[in-house]
């Protein structure tokens with residue numbers, strides 16, 4: 484039984500408490516939040532849990548083996564660092580930190596101390612995303628040409644990070660996973676329509692190896708809640724809609740063929756669209772947050788490296804976010820990401 488301390492019990496933290504309590508081999512025994520009202524709410528939901536306003540109490544408690552950091556993004560690095568220094572395994576919500584160097588420092592600390600450090604890239608545990616990966620890896624789509632992601636809604640708003648840092652870690656971690664690579668260069672644009680100092684809307688374009696372009700649109704100022712990804716291959720195309728419970732994946736047997744005939748007006752060839760069936764494959768259901776928590780707990784129990792979402796993967800995402808942010812600051816000029 485792995486005993487967990489949860490740090491940050493706002494909107495998301497209680498989900499972690501619920502899940503760690505549901506698993507056979509873990510238990511959330513203590514939680515921390517600066518806000519007494521939140522702690523009162525947590526005690527009413529989970530009467531057995533110990534609560535504190537000071538997360539350092541969790542770090543000092545010898546019964547706590549691992550911590551789950553679900554506090555605001557700008558606290559992730561400091562809290563994760565102290566937790567590792569206190570000898571605790573760490574599961575940290577996305578993004579792992581706000582600077583690539585911080586991710587490397589955490590990685591180094593965890594490796595030297597022999598502790599598990601995992602980041603909450605929850606979509607790599609999503610059955611729909613795993614299905615996309617299956618189709619890409621099997622070659623069914625042919626050569627992947629480009630992809631795009633939309634993650635929009637009206638709110639929820641954040642006050643510590645902008646919409647890019649809040650939402651795009653999901654899509655960047657998904658694309659890095661699907662393409663088994665990191666972007667080579669990025670560009671972005673964004674705007675602060677709501678009058679704060681933070682961008683509410685951002686568009687990021689990531690260039691992956693083999694000329695694969697992936698575009699990401701994130702916004703908390705949009706009429707529709709959308710969670711979608713489209714991937715275009717030269718044989719087939721596929722779309723994922725996380726909000727479509729009946730069939731989150733649609734495989735389109737569509738592609739374009741070039742005829743060998745010579746058309747003077749079109750140049751040397753003509754493009755013909757080929758349209759076949761649309762398939763809705765079965766996608767198993769499991770709560771990604773639960774699968775992710777189970778994986779973390781097993782890594783702790785078995786002293787197994789969390790390959791699916793380790794500190795290096797957290798670093799890759801943070802490095803790409805920093806590069807997109809830099810591009811936004813430079814009016815959209817491309818920023819190269821060095822190996």
Ligand SMILES: NC(=O)c1ccc[n+]([C@@H]2O[C@H](COP(=O)([O-])OP(=O)(O)OC[C@H]3O[C@@H](n4cnc5c(N)ncnc54)[C@H](O)[C@@H]3O)[C@@H](O)[C@H]2O)c1
Pocket residue numbers: 490491492493494495496515516517518521536538552553554555556558576577578603605649
């Ligand atoms: N994986 C996902 O799908 C997903 C979804 C939502 C949020 N998140 C992540 O979870 C984290 C929290 O998000 P949220 O929506 O719950 O935010 P939130 O603002 O609702 O809650 C954060 C809580 O942390 C508390 N807090 C702040 N500083 C603290 C400290 N030093 N010690 C203890 N508690 C502290 C605040 O009082 C607040 O209650 C963020 O990093 C976010 O990116 C992930």
